[in-house]
Amino acid sequence: MKEPIDGELVNEQDNTYEFYRNFMNVEEAENFAQLLDKHDISYRMESTGTVIDSAIVGRGLVPKAILKVLRGDFKKVNQLLAQQVQDVTYEEIGDHYLTQLDTEELKDIFNKQDEWSAEDVAIARIILNKRGVSISPDESERLRKERFEEIRKGKEASNSWVILYSLGIIFGLFTSWIFVVAGVGMGYYYAYGKSTDPDGNRYFVFRERTRLIGTVMLYGGITLLLIQIFFFGGFLFGPVIEPY
Numbered sequence: 001m002k003e004p005i006d007g008e009l010v011n012e013q014d015n016t017y018e019f020y021r022n023f024m025n026v027e028e029a030e031n032f033a034q035l036l037d038k039h040d041i042s043y044r045m046e047s048t049g050t051v052i053d054s055a056i057v058g059r060g061l062v063p064k065a066i067l068k069v070l071r072g073d074f075k076k077v078n079q080l081l082a083q084q085v086q087d088v089t090y091e092e093i094g095d096h097y098l099t100q101l102d103t104e105e106l107k108d109i110f111n112k113q114d115e116w117s118a119e120d121v122a123i124a125r126i127i128l129n130k131r132g133v134s135i136s137p138d139e140s141e142r143l144r145k146e147r148f149e150e151i152r153k154g155k156e157a158s159n160s161w162v163i164l165y166s167l168g169i170i171f172g173l174f175t176s177w178i179f180v181v182a183g184v185g186m187g188y189y190y191a192y193g194k195s196t197d198p199d200g201n202r203y204f205v206f207r208e209r210t211r212l213i214g215t216v217m218l219y220g221g222i223t224l225l226l227i228q229i230f231f232f233g234g235f236l237f238g239p240v241i242e243p244y
Contacts, residue, residue: 088123113147
């Protein structure tokens, strides 16, 4: 698999591999890898292990491979994929699954381009053109930027879950450390959790208010846990580790 060239000067943010796509069959993964090799794009293709028995979840539900690309190459890969289908005609699309969508559903793809692949967006444009609906590349790019700006603002956590995990920290001090760890871990996720958009940009998953609450949960939970351990020798009703 392709790796970064030794000594290559790259931005710290760009020199990080992030999840780009998974593949449900090996042949598709190999074809994609060959395309990246052809254009000298660095990547990592990882096979997936089945955590849950395929007899339970079904073999078709378990990806066979995961592709990771340098953040700085996300846009390059997106453009490459779009170019692969830009000259495709409607007749060549055949029975592509997007042809089953109605016009409004196809138009909504351009409003939520983070949820679709670059090929899907390009093919949706071809289908819409066939149906007499024109969406220019400039319009598509405008909608894409607006969508990405919105998701980079983050989201608010559910108040119910925040309360549940906060209570878990408090009552966990009197019952089981598992609840405390779960609450502290969720506090860390609320405060520092990040995601990557389809252009390779990193952003906080949650908005400022939720991050503040998460910080309080994280450090408040750790503080309470340390107080219990150092001043009370464990939890109020029993030791941290049950004796045999």
